[in-house]
Amino acid sequence: MTMINNKTNNNLPQELHSILIGIMLSDGGLYRSSPTANVRFEMSFGEKYQSLAFHIGYLFKDYMSNPVKSIEVKGKNKVYSNYRLKTKTLPLFNSYYEMFYKYQTEPTNKYVKVVPDNIIDLMDPIVLAYLIQGDGNYDKTRNRVRIYTNSYQKQEVEKLALAINTKLNIYTAVLHDRKDQWILTIGAKNLKVLRENVIPYFHPTMLYRIGI
Incomplete structure (x- = not known):
């Protein structure tokens, strides 16, 4: 895979900046415990996406305390393996949260994920x-x-x-x-x-x- 090493002002390398944008447009999530708290990036992968999970975990390893881990999920008739990625809670993710989440009064009365205005x-x-x-x-x-x-x-x-x-x-x-x-x-x-x-x-x- 092609690597890009240019820095951006948000303290993520340019490639990781774009990767995070793409992931957030799809299945990624950013979590903030309170309006003034810093933010972490999390993602869950189904068992057939193990290779992708470990690849993305490697890309974000500098921002994680623990590597991607396997979690057993009990289904109706089967136990499945999911893979969970979770970064540290860091200030550099705050701008991404503000980009991707807007407070919606109706009908949810909570923050919802949106396509960034820009x-x-x-x-x-x-x-x-x-x-x-x-x-x-x-x-x-x-x-x-x-x-x-x-x-x-x-x-x-x-x-x-x-x-x-x-x-x-x-x-x-x-x-x-x-x-x-x-x-x-x-x-x-x-x-x-x-x-x-x-x-x-x-x-x-x-x-x-x-x-x-």
Whole structure:
């Protein structure tokens, strides 16, 4: 995987900055115990994503007290292994929390995860690569990649599509999935340019999500 070592003002190396943005757009979480507390980054992986879990754990090892660990989860008829990543609680994650979480009075009365307002400035091939590794799916019958952005509002999904279109020149459509849920699709005509952009930042075990 390609490595980028430039520093950013937020004290994460540029590559980790983009990786964290991509992960947060998909399945990552940031946690703050109170409005004035510092923030930690956490993520949980299913048992078939062990390799990806340890890869991301390695990338964030300088910010963790303990390595990624396996947790047994009891299902109805089976015991599953999940993998949990948890960083230290650090000031450098605070700006990411403020970027990704907004207080919603109705109907939740709590902080909810959103697509950052400045996503067009944040978008790059690394962000897209980690978003697809988290929420992507290759649709063999239509030869397209779908990105399951169901948890976001339609206007947020549209904002994310615009960022990919504008910054990476990859046409990305917004598609109604079900109820009030919307996903992104990248069609066959754009798969070549998509793969050229993201393959350098993909873990080998996840290439199937772009049809490789």
